Structure formats: structure tokens, C-alpha cells
Amino acid sequence: MTDSLHDLALQLDQFAKDRDWQQFHSPKNLASALVVEAGELLEHFQWLTDEQSRALVPEKREAVAAEAADVLLYLIQLTSALGIDPIEAAQAKLKLNELKYPVDRARGSSKKYDEL
Amino acid sequence: MTDSLHDLALQLDQFAKDRDWQQFHSPKNLASALVVEAGELLEHFQWLTDEQSRALVPEKREAVAAEAADVLLYLIQLTSALGIDPIEAAQAKLKLNELKYPVDRARGSSKKYDEL
Amino acid sequence: MTDSLHDLALQLDQFAKDRDWQQFHSPKNLASALVVEAGELLEHFQWLTDEQSRALVPEKREAVAAEAADVLLYLIQLTSALGIDPIEAAQAKLKLNELKYPVDRARGSSKKYDEL
Amino acid sequence: MTDSLHDLALQLDQFAKDRDWQQFHSPKNLASALVVEAGELLEHFQWLTDEQSRALVPEKREAVAAEAADVLLYLIQLTSALGIDPIEAAQAKLKLNELKYPVDRARGSSKKYDEL
Numbered sequence: 001m002t003d004s005l006h007d008l009a010l011q012l013d014q015f016a017k018d019r020d021w022q023q024f025h026s027p028k029n030l031a032s033a034l035v036v037e038a039g040e041l042l043e044h045f046q047w048l049t050d051e052q053s054r055a056l057v058p059e060k061r062e063a064v065a066a067e068a069a070d071v072l073l074y075l076i077q078l079t080s081a082l083g084i085d086p087i088e089a090a091q092a093k094l095k096l097n098e099l100k101y102p103v104d105r106a107r108g109s110s111k112k113y114d115e116l
Numbered sequence: 117m118t119d120s121l122h123d124l125a126l127q128l129d130q131f132a133k134d135r136d137w138q139q140f141h142s143p144k145n146l147a148s149a150l151v152v153e154a155g156e157l158l159e160h161f162q163w164l165t166d167e168q169s170r171a172l173v174p175e176k177r178e179a180v181a182a183e184a185a186d187v188l189l190y191l192i193q194l195t196s197a198l199g200i201d202p203i204e205a206a207q208a209k210l211k212l213n214e215l216k217y218p219v220d221r222a223r224g225s226s227k228k229y230d231e232l
Numbered sequence: 233m234t235d236s237l238h239d240l241a242l243q244l245d246q247f248a249k250d251r252d253w254q255q256f257h258s259p260k261n262l263a264s265a266l267v268v269e270a271g272e273l274l275e276h277f278q279w280l281t282d283e284q285s286r287a288l289v290p291e292k293r294e295a296v297a298a299e300a301a302d303v304l305l306y307l308i309q310l311t312s313a314l315g316i317d318p319i320e321a322a323q324a325k326l327k328l329n330e331l332k333y334p335v336d337r338a339r340g341s342s343k344k345y346d347e348l
Numbered sequence: 349m350t351d352s353l354h355d356l357a358l359q360l361d362q363f364a365k366d367r368d369w370q371q372f373h374s375p376k377n378l379a380s381a382l383v384v385e386a387g388e389l390l391e392h393f394q395w396l397t398d399e400q401s402r403a404l405v406p407e408k409r410e411a412v413a414a415e416a417a418d419v420l421l422y423l424i425q426l427t428s429a430l431g432i433d434p435i436e437a438a439q440a441k442l443k444l445n446e447l448k449y450p451v452d453r454a455r456g457s458s459k460k461y462d463e464l
Contacts, residue, residue, distance in 0.1 A: 264393075266386050273383070282376050329363070
């Protein structure tokens with residue numbers, strides 16, 4: 001894990017300890033909280049068009065940043081609780097995606113996205 | 117942003133360029149994809165008890181790591197597209213939470229979590 | 233509740249009893265399952281434009297119908313477990329929305345949607 | 349579709365027409381709104397234990413009912429926009445689930461839930 005993510009992990013761990021909140025922080029609950037925050041993030045975009053979402057006014061951008069922060073904070077707490085290194089996992093997934101979506105076959109097509 | 121998150125951002129940007137996928141990567145769509153992956157992450161926990169979620173078998177832990185990776189990859193792409201530094205945003209939110217939930221009032225209580 | 237929703241509620245209750253699954257069906261878990269299914273529903277749309285989503289091919293429409301079914305099944309189980317009548321609740325919410333979004337002020341504006 | 353769901357569908361359709369909101373109600377956007385509401389529903393449970401979720405105080409139960417209503421309202425609008433009968437789809441899915449999870453094999457086991 002990087003220094004910054006590791007710092008946040010330590011701060012979050014202390015934050016929960018100080019408030020005796022570890023009892024609520026089972027991985028199950030942290031995963032729920034993460035989804036809830038991801039929903040709050042999506043809410044800012046739900047009635048916008050793609051174009052509008054590419055041209056957010058500053059206030060909206062700030063609101064989205066706050067929700068993105070919430071998602072990251074829960075992601076760090078969840079992976080930390082499970083002994084997962086999120087950067088390592090992300091790098092591994094990216095390599096897998098490069099194999100799953102070879103450039104010559106995937107170029108410009110949303111069909112690859114739709115193959116489930 | 118940290119070096120590792122920045123590296124991932126650059127790799128993801130190139131990954132999308134190589135496949136001509138930027139057309140699909142509006143912030144609106146990236147926020148949707150993030151929620152979808154967060155749901156796949158939660159799915160691993162939906163029938164488990166809190167205790168079971170604190171004692172995952174290795175295969176389950178690996179599956180959760182892969183979904184956490186997906187969430188992080190979309191979070192990086194979304195914040196990158198909007199010019200948001202996720203680490204900075206997370207640090208700011210943590211400071212805000214420290215003011216919102218003072219130790220002396222928040223200790224041990226889930227009520228603070230329930231005050232909406 | 234209507235006859236059809238009530239029938240489904242009874243069938244779902246028997247389905248769970250037959251398999252000894254009520255132990256997993258706490259309202260907490262049912263709410264999680266509902267979100268997971270809602271994510272699977274959204275997944276079908278995540279890379280589509282608004283226009284494409286208004287013109288789904290039959291296979292895609294069938295896939296969406298199956299996910300909508302999953303969402304409804306969990307919604308029925310959750311409200312049933314909590315003694316909530318979903319039709320009554322929906323009618324009440326619609327009345328509330330009529331007061332929250334008076335026609336003369338809400339007409340044509342997405343701003344009402346964005347006022348949080 | 350049942351009379352009650354059909355009534356709600358007609359009322360929702362008129363509600364949107366009156367406010368010139370059909371422009372925002374692409375199936376893509378409705379699916380996003382549904383997920384957002386499902387997240388707000390889950391939020392009421394995220395720090396509760398299974399047992400606590402089976403014994404909600406009346407105020408919490410009312411709050412959950414309002415969110416369940418929101419989910420149902422968007423589900424009706426989405427299925428209506430796509431010409432899907434949600435009751436028919438739910439009945440079909442339930443039959444499929446009876447085949448997928450035969451009583452003799454599925455009884456008492458969460459493993460069937462975990463087979464993805």
C-alpha cells in the first residue's frame with residue numbers, strides 16, 4: 001500500500017478506536033456503507049446527461065469530491081480489515097483486464113462491456 | 117495524489133485510449149460503474165453474519181479483493197476525469213468527520229451513525 | 233397490498249420455509265440483497281446513452297426484466313418481514329411528492345431534482 | 349400488472365407529464381435513481397445487527413417504508429417505460445428459482461447463495 005493510503009488507514013483505525021466504533025465495523029457493515037456512499041455519489045449524476053456530467057459547475061464538483069472521499073475512506077477501512085492491499089489488487093486487476101480486453105478486439109466497441 | 121494512485125490513473129487513461137473507450141467514460145457512466153462494482157463487492161457478504169464476515173476463507177477474501185480493485189479502478193477514473201485528488205478529498209473529509217463526531221459525544225454509540 | 237403482491241409474498245415465504253432460509257432473511261440482509269440486484273439492473277445500462285436505453289433490443293429488455301423481477305422479489309420479502317404495505321407506502325410517497333414538487337415551480341427543471 | 353401497480357404507473361406517468369420531466373426519465377436514469385433509493389434504504393440498516401434489524405422501532409420502520417416506496421415508484425416507472433410487467437416477470441423468476449434451488453439440495457445452506 002502507498003504511504004498516503006497507509007496513513008489514512010492508520011488515521012481511520014485510530015478514529016474508530018477513539019470512539020469505540022470497531023464493534024460496528026465488521027467487513028459486512030463496511031461493504032454496506034461503501035455501497036451507500038457510492039449511491040450518494042451517483043445521485044449527483046442521476047438526472048444529468050453524459051455531456052452535462054463532463055462539465056460540472058464547481059459546487060457540484062466539490063460535492064462529488066466529498067462523496068468520492070467517503071467511498072475511498074470505506075474502501076480503505078474494508079481492505080484494511082481484511083488484510084488486502086488495494087493498490088496491489090488494482091494492479092493485478094488491470095493486468096487481468098488487459099488480457100480480457102485485447103486492444104485489437106476491444107477497440108471502440110461497447111459490446112465487450114455488454115458481454116457478461 | 118500519491119505516486120501509486122497517479123500511476124494507476126495514467127495506466128487506466130492509456131488503457132481507455134488504446135481501446136477508444138473514452139466515449140463511454142463520462143463521469144456519469146463511471147459513477148454508475150462504480151456503484152455496480154460496489155454492489156458486486158457487497159454480494160459476497162449479503163448472507164453472512166458479522167462474525168462470518170470477520171473470518172473469511174482465503175478464496176472468499178481473494179474474490180473480495182478483486183471487487184475492491186474494481187471499485188478503486190473506477191474511483192480513480194472518475195476522480196481523474198473530474199480533476200479531483202481523492203487522497204486530498206479523503207483527508208479533508210476525515211478532518212470534517214472529527215468535528216462532526218467528537219470523541220466525548222460519539223463514543224460507543226451507533227446513534228450518531230443513525231442521525232441523518 | 234394487492235392480491236398479486238400478496239400472492240408473491242406468500243409464495244416467497246413458503247419458498248424460504250421449504251429451504252430453511254429464514255435464518256438468512258433478516259431485514260438487514262434482504263436490504264443488502266435488494267441493493268445488489270438493483271446494481272445488476274443498472275449494469276445493463278451503464279455504458280448506454282439515454283437514447284440507446286430508450287431503444288433496447290429484445291434480449292436486453294428480457295435481461296432487464298429478470299433483474300427488475302429480482303428487485304421486486306426482495307422488496308416484497310423485505311416489506312413483508314417488516315409488516316409494511318408497499319402499495320400503501322408508495323401511494324403516500326406520491327402524495328408527498330406532489331406537495332414537494334408543485335407543478336408551477338417544478339415544470340421542466342432538473343434543479344428540483346438537484347436540490348438535496 | 350395488477351390494478352394497484354397499474355394505477356401507480358398511470359399516476360406516475362401523469363406526474364412526470366405535468367412537470368415536463370419525461371426528458372429526464374430515460375430507462376438509464378430511472379435505473380440509476382432506483383439504485384440510489386435502494387442505497388438510502390440500506391443506509392437504515394448499515395450499522396445494525398441482524399437481530400436489531402428484526403426489531404425496528406416504529407420511527408425507523410416508517411423511514412424504511414418511505415425508502416421502500418421510493419424504490420417501488422422507480423421500479424414501476426422503469427418497467428412501465430420498457431413495457432415490462434413486473435408481476436409477470438417476478439412470477440417467472442420465482443419459477444426459475446424453484447428449479448435452481450431444489451428443496452432437497454438447498455435446505456438450510458447458505459452455500460447455494462454463495463455459488464456465483
